[in-house]
Amino acid sequence: MQTETRQPLLKISGLEKRFELDKGFLETLKFRKGRIVSERREVHAVNGVSLEAERGEALCIVGESGCGKSTVARLVAGLLDPSAGQIHYGGQRIDNLGRQALAPIRKKMQMIFQNPYASLNPRMTIQQALEEPVRFHQPHLSKSEMKDKVAEVMRSVGVDPSWRFRYPHEFSGGQRQRIAIARSLTVDPEFVIADEPISALDVSIQAQVLNLMLEAKAERGLTYMFITHDLSVVQHFGTRVAVLYLGSLCELADTATLFAAPKHPYTKALLSAVPQLSDERPNHIRLKGEIPTPINLPSGCPFQSRCAYATSRCSAERPEPILQADGSQVACHAVEEGRLD
């Protein structure tokens, strides 16, 4: 499937991130079988994820808490350094760049966080908050140009520019999130990473913010990486979906394909668990047990402990994503062997 002509905007290959659990030397000391040994424990947050994002698409990353979706976002944004693997942006490898070299790429790549109460500095006015990224990335702009820029962006997110001297606490949650989006748009990015941008908001406000993000996509030709746990939002917003479980990719497919014909047993369970407005009785697929801890990962398929179709091969061999007939990628031995149909 790899052709030379097509160049994805973002390409992640074999991405891994491990966090050390025992920080100091003393913490690594453990008492085992009458002897003191030094033992390091690690959280395997992301385990070999490969993804691509085309220009103009909205790639959604879904999964439950602890699946590594936020870690992937932070790795791509350069807020964390990967333990292994590569990240290419616009053909250029970016995961090994220093702060200086990364600055021009950061200008093209902006991030929106979940909690608008935490992501705006309470002691900066909206004007100051919105000017800061412009001043950093476009220092050549004059004061009046900067002011125009801020006013234009505020207007585009539906916040009255005359409010620019107000502080974040004077705004409601939905307005704050719109200001946070405005802040990411001030430097004219081409790629926006949104980590649960609407999870902290009420339903009626969620619709306002989602509409704003869709508008910005259409007007500015943005590419999104949208991290969420809410599948109904994915269905509405995403062009492609990646389902993560315990730091590994389970399934990657076009949104319509994924919702019409989920293939991975975990994706099926996830989709069936969403509370619906329509049918009377829910008929969800029960998963046994709960997500295992990402410290000491099980060998083989990460999902095997909860999967109804697991075999000895699943516990021994880690499934790799395999391209299916409809263009989706599924990492499951049972799907590969055709045992699920």
Next chain:
Amino acid sequence: MALLSVKDLTVKFAMREQSVTALDGISFDLAKGERLGIVGESGAGKSITGFSLMKLISKPGFIDRGQIQFDGRDIAKMDEPALRDIRGNHMAMIFQDPMVTLNPVLTIGEQMVETLRAHRKLSLEEAEQIAIVKLREVYIPSPEERLRQYPHELSGGMRQRIIIAIALLLEPKLIIADEPTTALDVTIQADIMDLMLELCQTNKVSLILITHDLGVVNQMTERTLVMYAGRIIESGRTREIINDPQHPYTQGLINALPQQTLPGQPLKQIPGSMPSLTNIPTGCAFHPRCAYATSRCKTEIPRTLRFGAVEVACHEVERLKAGQGKAGTGQPAANGNASANGDTSAYDEASTYDEASANGSGS
């Protein structure tokens, strides 16, 4: 007879200059074994409703007026010793975050035994036996071992199961669950919902489910109250409210969900946001955000009107109903003269105590 009957419940919070009305004349009934959902956005007063049913409103909040008839007794007038008998024993509450509800320095067993022995004369062994039975009811594997464990040793879903087991310990008649699954992942949420539904049905326990998630309400409850700015604006059978909402706010809430719009199309948003309690608009609190608001909506608080099994507090609901049936040409119904209209939607005024109490109590 209803297990719980709330009438004109008004809760205020005293502030330096004036008091703020958090709940404004809430009235509803709950039958034995019935499952009722309370939905609304943050600031609607749904959690305050839950707390005031157990009289857990602490200073500066107070119950200003109204009755909470539970099993023939008025909770609003009870003193602390009487409340202690009700709380946990006859009514139990489940909160959103199980880690905050459980005491981190006590084992699961200690917390369960403590609850049991506070209400019943039981030996330690008897209490532990009951605790094990209840843990088994909520499908906790190897419950004997769990009793010796601390909350941090268990996963989020497991902790919420234990909270449910503790709520069921004394076989209450009513469980109030305030966003019980909001902190959980979808697959775990589905399990917990199944469990709560099953336990309510087998034990004939009434449930009040407070949530912002219409999907959860749809799957869990028989009847629903929709709240906005401290008032109930619509109530009725859950199915009907979701399939055919009457109040413009309920309609907006349902239409704003991504499922209601084709992928990629703009969502139908409600402009503005929930007003703060210190600054509730005059008349209908929803009028600044409502597309159908008239001058009457700005000045006059709408009374609750009954249409069949649904009760709606909206001045314009008749016009909206007429507009739906006659493709856009909304005929304003003559106010107060419904009988003159040939319309089948006969309505009668559901709230009469509203005015009565406003005249009667001048405290």
